[in-house]
Structures are given as structure tokens and as C-alpha cells.
Amino acid sequence: MKTIIVDDERLARNELKRLLEDFPKINVVAEAANADEAIELINEHNPDLLFLDIQMPGKNGFELLETIEDKVPEVIFTTAYDEYALKAFEYNALDYIMKPIDTARLAEAIQKVEHEMKRTETISPESFLGEHDQVFVKDGEKCWFVKLGKVRLFESMGNYVRLHFEDQKPMILKSLNSLEERLDPKVFFRANRKHIINLHWIEKIEPWFSGGLLVTLQGGTTEKIEISRRQSIKFKDLMSL
Known part of the structure; x- marks a missing residue:
């Protein structure tokens, strides 16, 4: 290590x-x-x-x-x-x-x-969770059975992750690193230290400071997420022909 x-x-x-x-x-x-x-x-x-x-x-x-x-x-x-x-x-x-x-x-x-x-x-590609997989989410008294393709953004909140889908923002007790290891990298992209974005929800991409990118996600409230300089290189490779 x-x-x-x-x-x-x-x-x-x-x-x-x-x-x-x-x-x-x-x-x-x-x-x-x-x-x-x-x-x-x-x-x-x-x-x-x-x-x-x-x-x-x-x-x-x-x-x-x-x-x-x-x-x-x-x-x-x-x-x-x-x-x-x-x-x-x-x-x-x-x-x-x-x-x-x-x-x-x-x-x-x-x-x-x-x-x-x-x-x-030990996590193999076959065990990745993709956009068609459904997951059970419980936050307080509320519960959801949500298809991951509907989740446009995962946001780190310390030991918790906030899921953004529709107009809901429940939190789950899990780190963003451990969640990233389970999600299909062809659909879910680590934009920076705090965010994983669903590539299918990107509406607009703009150049940003220091060689980074700024992406706008579709949704009820328009979220703008910065892709760090290092991750921007990976993002361009991933999205290019």
C-alpha cells in the first residue's frame, strides 16, 4: 500500500x-x-x-x-x-x-x-449496481424503493451520503468511497471528493477553473457540480469516441 x-x-x-x-x-x-x-x-x-x-x-x-x-x-x-x-x-x-x-x-x-x-x-464488475437496479432507502420514517437510474447525484455528508432523485434527498449511512465501489462506473462518475454524478442526467458541460469542468444536471432544481481538474481528464476519456 x-x-x-x-x-x-x-x-x-x-x-x-x-x-x-x-x-x-x-x-x-x-x-x-x-x-x-x-x-x-x-x-x-x-x-x-x-x-x-x-x-x-x-x-x-x-x-x-x-x-x-x-x-x-x-x-x-x-x-x-x-x-x-x-x-x-x-x-x-x-x-x-x-x-x-x-x-x-x-x-x-x-x-x-x-x-x-x-x-x-473482491468486488467484481458483475456485482456492480447499474441504472436498472432498485435499492431500498430508509431515512427516518420515510422509505423508498428507487431505481438507481433515477438518482442523478450522490453527495457526501461525512459518514452519510445524500441521494438526489425527483424532489427527494434522503441520506443513507455509507461513505461515498464505499458507494463508488458498488456503482457501475459506466453510468456513475466520481466528479470530485464530495459528489458522484449520473452521466445520463447531464444537461450541460462548461469549462471551469484550473482545467476543470462544470456540469449542469437535469432535475427539479438545477444542480451545478464541479468536476475537478484530474477527474476532468478521466471524464473526457470516458465520454470520447
């Missing part, structure tokens, strides 16, 4: 690298002392996993995750502060480790990552 360590303390980075030497599946490809360095390295290496400190000069760990344009890697937070644990899991963190890091606790966190990786590898 390609891994990046993000921590403003050099000694903390060195100690974590030393501990990770006992885990041959973890390949530390880079390290960063702040969020700005980390963003450049994430764009360069496209890592599978981040070990991420929370309190750092400049942007903190949460603000770093907010600035990632596309799919966020799996995240294990490493911090000396326990008051951020609840917020960490709102960002779909796989684990939250307190400093100083204990080897047994680190092994437990890495086991979670390996389990998640194995789970995603």
Missing part, C-alpha cells in the same frame, strides 16, 4: 516510519510536514493510505482532507489529542491512534486497512 505520513514533527515521522518497517505491506513513498506539502505529494503519488496528524501549522488535518479534489485515500489519524476522535470518524477515518503510538495499536489499525483493501478487491 502506497503510504504518505503527514506530521509537522520530524521525530514523530521518523518514529512512525521505524514502526512501519515491521509491516512489509506498507510502502512509505513520501512524508510531509504540513498540509501544503501533503497536497502536492498526494497529487503526485495517489497514495492508498495517509497517516495524518491533526494539529499542524497552517491547515490542520481536517482542512487538508477538505482540500483533496478527488477520492480521499484511506486515513488513519495520529494525534496527541483525544478530543477530535468523533470528528475524525465524520471524515470516514479508518482509525484514530493516540501518540505515543503503541506497536500493537498500530498493528490493529493496519489490519483494518488490509481488511478494507481486500473487501474492495
